[in-house]
Amino acid sequence: PIAHFDLSPCSLTVCGHHSAQYWPAYNAADQSPAQVPWKGTQIAYYFVTVTSATGFTVPTDQPASDIKAFVSQAKANGVKPVFSLGGWSGSIHFSSLVDSGTKRASLASKVQAFMTKWGFEGVDLDWEYPNGVGIGCNAVNKDDSAHLLSFLKVLRQKLGTSKLITAAVSTEGFAGPDGSPLASFAEYGKYLDYVNLMTYDIAGSWSPTTGPNAPLRKCKSDSSVQTAVKLWTGRGFPAAKVLLGIPAYAISFTTSSSTLKEIEVSGGKWRSKAYQAWDGVVPKGAPGDSNAPYTDECGTKTAAKDGSKGLNGYTRYYDDCAQTPFLFNPSKKHYISYDDAQSARVKTSYAMREGLGGVCVSLFACFFLSLDGGV
Template identity: 65%
Template sequence: MRIFPTLGALTALATSTLAASRPLIGNYWPAYNAADQSVAQIPWKYSDLAYYFVAVTTKTGFQVPADQPTSDITAFVKQAKQAGSKPLFSIGGWTGSLYFSSLVDTPAKQTTFAKQIQQFMARYGFEGVDLDWEYPNGAGIGCNVINPQDSANLLAFLKVLRKTIGTSKLITAAVSTGGFLGPDGAPLPSFADFGAYFDYINLMAYDIGGSWSETTGPNAPLRKCKSDTSVQNSVALWTKRGFPASKILLGIPAYAISFTTKSSKLTSADVNGKWQSVAYQEWTGVVPKGGPGDSNAPSTDVCGTKSAAYSGQWQYKDLISQKLLSSDGSKGASGYTRYFDSCTATPFLFNPSKKNYIGYDDATSASIKARWAIQQGLAGVFVFDTQGFTTDVYEAIRTSMGKKAACRAGTTFDTSFLAA
């Protein structure tokens, strides 16, 4: 009789030797914005896993863009290790995943790609790699190479990569709320095999609301309410398909999204007979200007698509620095009122004269999500990105993963779901 190893044994062999002693916080540092936040300004205290973001795919492998100097890479790794963080580098992202598919579509290419990753890690001292191929067998930005066998090829590549870099290094991935897709375009029936090779996945449970939405709404709702999906639904999709909850980091966005509403008054809507939500309002389709760096100057993306529109995004800290929020984030200012929506467990700002709606996460909502994540057996959370949050938000996240979720002064809402 042949004896086969159990999935648990396979997992022990295939993943790294890292054992987390406490819930983790991961942080993505956008190296392309080093002028706005230097390596020294990264919140290292709250970066158990620190992601250098981003190297982009090419037809033959990957490269660090020319505007990201190698001196920053060296400094990033050095300071991460000094702070006790695990430095990883990310490959891909929204604009950098064009050639992921073609880099892993044959065994020979998988071997070449894995060796390139191993050599880059060794050159700079990284302790892991983050595969930011967010949409295998999905278009993503619109011009990514796609193959119906992308998910199967990714799994085959992970086996090669683990063998190449060994078990002392981390393999993580940024993944979508929709999971890995099969040849038919639907989520695979099982993600269990991927769990044997990934140390962690970073679940991007944000960008659920945005300029594509029919109504206003949160960037990252805890519950679905009237959104397309939610934090809770996204985690359930992954765990019900066999991916270990203990290897999931829940994403928390440090940026806000904004809309121009049709009315200067908010209308309450009934949700499932349980909630009254004011988060979902009719809007004009016009995205207002976001934070200080937002621009509608003509631009062309990596696909060659031209646009001239605002993103409507704000860094959370800029809502405070630009005086849309009070210094402690508890109240709106400059004509804005802060609301907290109990159904989605997220705050938003509304200015009736400007008809400007801004949905975001803060210390209250982030701590609720972090606490919920730990109660579900998740490994922790990650933040995208390091530029957005103030220190008090990180403190609330860290505290909530060990204690009862904190609330901002003056905020009242139902937290009974935390015990569910």
Template identity: 30%
Template sequence: MKTLSNHLLLLVQTALFLYVASVAGCHHPEHQHTTTTTTPALQPTTTAAPAETTTTAPEPSTPATSKSDNRLIAYIADWALPEKIAWDKLDQVIYSFAVPDESGNLGEFDADQLKSIVKEGHDNGKSVSLSVGGWTGSLYFSSLVGSESSRAKFAKNIANAVDEFDLDAINLDWEYPNSANGVACNQNDPQDTANYLKFVQQLRDTLPKGTLINAAVATAPFNDENQQPSTTLDPEWKGALDGFYIMGYDVNGNWNEDAGPNAPLYYDGQSDGIDTVSADSAVKAWSAAGIPSDQLYLGVPFYGRIAQVTDKVTARTGMYQPIQKNQIKGDEYDEKSADPCPGAKSTFSGMYQWRSIEQQGISTNSSGWETSWDTASQTPFAYKGNRVLSFDDPHSLREKVKYAKANGLGGVMLWSLEMDDADNTLLNALQGIRKD
């Protein structure tokens, strides 16, 4: 997620998804594109925003050093740090992004700012990770892991960053191995997934003992040599990575024919114009490919996506309406931007952060908006005229926590912390994942 400046990072996504061909997954946010089957749409029922419950967990006296200690993980963005981090409500923070150049040198982040975050995290007894890559930072991953010498050099550069910044973990965010679903000018190779495994193993041998390695991954397992999701992964992956952070958001957006849920927990044949992917299907796909459930983490968004559709939306029609293809502006933080590839066009992302949703009273039927609950996806949506906004609220996040616990997942990951409101409403809704 870069030859593009960091503060524009999240804003490039909509244009990029027009290149999507088959599978992926995001953070930061990309998705998997598949063919759907036509079935009748389910009708949502109107619901008021649920009351919030705050739960906190005791702080450890030292940074977490095992994957079992890291159940709730939050990404923070170099270009948009939260005013205050509620360390007592988190287990790990991932600072994003360190962008590798063609030689594997890491850059495009504020080193002093990262040092400050690490100190603050350690003072609060929490672990801090650095994310390497991202949506526009994945251009050179393929060649960087493509040979023994380049893997060794890249791993050494990351290990140097761990030493320099006193990091507890490394987050790899390659979007995506041997895939047409990333940035259009990403390097790709049929051996990407095999080489990625070799690199992670090399990195494991190079990093200080006890350093965790996790990866942000798509909603389908890494692609095989034919750019198709692997049905079975090499068993070595289980020992190579400590956690697989499934980006269960950006599933639907302006790249589809119809409006649909940004981060569905389930899919139930709502429309033939949206993606069939859901958090549930993603977890099942990774599990079937051989990854233990306790190494899978469900990624949830602190933002939604807005679309303009052809007809007026009501609670009766639901959100699954044909989209007018010009992406409209999201909230005040949404600015036009382009990806780092030649000829790329600037566009709005259509993202609507929770803090804006809350501030404008959208989830409580204010400012002319009406909010309904989509039973099929287990997420809310709001509508105003022919605009529809799919997002997550405390209710939907608690449902995802219940799902993660019921299915024995390692925890929950969120993108990204500054998008919450000043009362930590969404973060509070996730606290259940930290309790046995």
């Protein structure tokens, strides 16, 4: 399955903005580099390489042939290939790799060598998160954000100005020693070409209720596109260097009731059915998904999930406050939050009005939705 959002009538390229997309190399069996929809994209991220105790590695299930094909296909289509370093499960060692001048210089050299070896035009630092535990077992230092800034200075000096340095960043910004967002992000803008604002995963298995994956407005969610953009630009990061994240994947819940309850949100400005009580069971997604319990990178064991696939009986709803759609199947009590062409166009228009640099779609390979009664 291939993600494609038609953002006509004014494409980002025509309007002088940028479009970037992540290609999940671990899903190459479902979507090869030759199947990637390159049109309209200026930057493509090879996702992901993961941190190690001494640097970073390519996971064993991502063969070298895929790297070669990705870089070759990107360049053949006039797209800059960039590799992404870190990720949710790959940021465990990030903190310890940049906590001294010697280590920062070593990591910068390894990044440059990897780019030269494979022909990448830049690197994307997907540290999740500086001074944050992320997956749960990351190395953490209260001075992580300061160390990141020092590393960016070294890396920019090493790579020069012709190569891209970007970062996938949290809606909460870079955390200071006390855990709160730094007072200013302006200094980071001197060394980063762009930040890819991760305005998604706002709701998930940790949420007390169902909710939109990537709400435009906060409504009843913990964060939103608008609050994240306001934080980053309000603290001095150049708006023109912010790429707004748009998810090309879905999140799902099993609700407690087969009936959707409507509530008031945003102080009564809107009424919403997006926020429902749920029973803690995440429905199975793609046919190849496994429901077997597994142990993650931190050694945490997860519970088995609901084994049903969900085919028919879904109804599409569009939430006016969050400006995102969701699907609901009352018989299965399955709730699926996602973005489609309508919500992507709303977010793109917002990015342009706010003077942002463009959008970044995560990920290339995701899902295909048929809204004629099935999923």
